[in-house]
Amino acid sequence: MIILEQVTMNVAVHTRGATVYSKTRPVLSNVSLAIPSNRRIALFSAFESDKSIFNSLLCGLTAPRVGRVVKTVNVSFPVGYGGSFRPDLPVRKNVEHLARLYDLDSKDFAHFIGEVGRFGPAFNRPYSEMSAITQARFARIIGLSLPFDVYQLNDRCVVACKDKRDVLHQLFDERFQNAGMIISTANIKLALEYCNMALAMSEGELRLYDDVQEAFDSLRDATRTVRRRERRYLRRRTQQAPT
Secondary structure (H helix, E strand, C coil): CEEEEEEEEEEECCCCCCCCCCCEEEEEEEEEEEECCCCEEEEEECCHHHHHHHHHHHHCCCCCCEEEEEECCCEEEECCCCCCCCCCCEHHHHHHHHHHHCCCCHHHHHHHHHHHHCCHHHHHCEHHHCCHHHHHHHHHHHHHHCCCCEEEEEHHHHHHCCCCCCHHHHHHHHHHHHCEEEEECCCHHHHHHHCCEEEEEECCEEEEECCHHHHHHHHHHHHHHHHHHHHHHHHHHHHHCCC
16 A cells, blocks of 8 residues: 555646746645555656656655655656666676666576576676667566566557567566556546556646546546636736836
8 A cells, every 4th residue: 555644746837838836836736645556557647847756756756845655566767767877887787786776686687687588798898888779678578577566667668568479568468457557647538448447637636546537537627727717817917017
């Protein structure tokens, strides 16, 4: 179980595209919610940045401004995240370091990643020498190979795992059968295919739904309401401005 206890988080606003009311926008406003860890949950939000902040919050990369997150399970960092890799170190050394962080046998884990990923000589070269496509595939293999109770993914990662000829599909399929998942997406078709619950983030609120389509529709309606409110506010500001 993942429990949010009166969690508040804001994000700085630099453009009108986010809001016109203040220099900060609420991501979560005094949210208390229990999120099951054994379900496959779609995460919907009008803003991609909110989903990223929420992912970082759940895995411990970010701390809430107010409140706390209580976890009785291990939650992954976003699968495919490569920000922790040292570009100047060989790929193998990066893998061994990550394995030690999660109390795994570094040599065995590195051997496993090298074998299933079929990286060949590139595995002993600096991470920076990998192409961007290979780096992304490598980061996804790492994320799905580490043992977690709940995996956080985005829709690009899920789509990349659909190729049945690739080891990514095998890793994802095993996790899909046995672990919980939180999939950040704006694609309702993908959410309906893979998820059996949903979270909807809007204007600082976070709601859990048993019906994925209902969550998607509620967020869409809420987003339209916010946009209409912003347009009315801007019209009033324009009419009141000195000529």
